[in-house]
Amino acid sequence: MSDEVPTWxxxxHLRxxxxxxxxxxxxxxxxxxxxxHLNPxxxxxxxxxxxxxxxxQIAKPLFDAARLPLSVDYVGGTSGIEAWENVVPTVEWLHERIPVLVGLADRAGLQFGGWSFEPREPRDISYFSCGPTLDVVNRYSPEGQAAIDDLIASSTSKAVDK
Structure with a gap:
């Protein structure tokens, strides 16, 4: 079994x-x-x-030059970068946006992890993730809260076992 992170x-990504x-x-x-989501x-x-x-340091001028309508959070560390766009995704949008971000990630030494649809309203809908390892949950949805509760329970039981 490989420890290598799956990539698309x-x-x-488009399909x-x-x-x-x-x-x-x-x-x-x-x-x-x-x-x-762009990861190291x-x-x-x-x-x-x-x-x-x-x-x-490499990605910031690339984002600036791309002039995309994004808010970029340069998190750093082992987490990478999150960039936000206020948009309702369409197939046309997908084919315009994703190639630019995949190329930008490649040039910056990052891996394009994918994208997630996370509307601000309605708060209780499930988030939709599109990436080989993305599993974004909405804490306001029953499914998301259940996933968070499971993660907390799993973390707590592992800490107790040590």
Whole structure:
């Protein structure tokens, strides 16, 4: 068994993204939001948790030059970057946005982990994730709260076992 993190090709991101878009509920544009997840290609616990991370130093001018309508959070450390866009995803949007972000990630030494649809309203709908390892949950939905409760219970039982 390999410890390697699964990745998708650009074609897989587009194909699977089209499938996810077909499942999305109707959400008013004012409340729509997508989060893009870019992760460090090499796991390095020594990276600073800030814009000072080496990959953020490379990515910031690339994001600036791309002039995308994004709010970018340069988290740093082992978490990478999250970029937010207020948009209702469509197939056309997917084919415009994803190739740019996959290319940007490649040039910055990051891995494009995918995107998630996380509207601000209604708060209780489940979030929709599109990436090989993305599993974003909404704490306001019953499914999301159950996932969070399971994670807490699992973490607590592991801590007690030690």
């Amino acid at each position: 090709t650009l074609d897989e 699977r993204g089209e499938e996810v878009i077909g499942l999305l509920p109707t959400v008013e544009a004012d409340y729509a939001r997508v989060c893009f 290609a090499d796991y390095n616990e020594e990276e600073p948790w800030s814009e000072e991370a080496s990959y953020n």
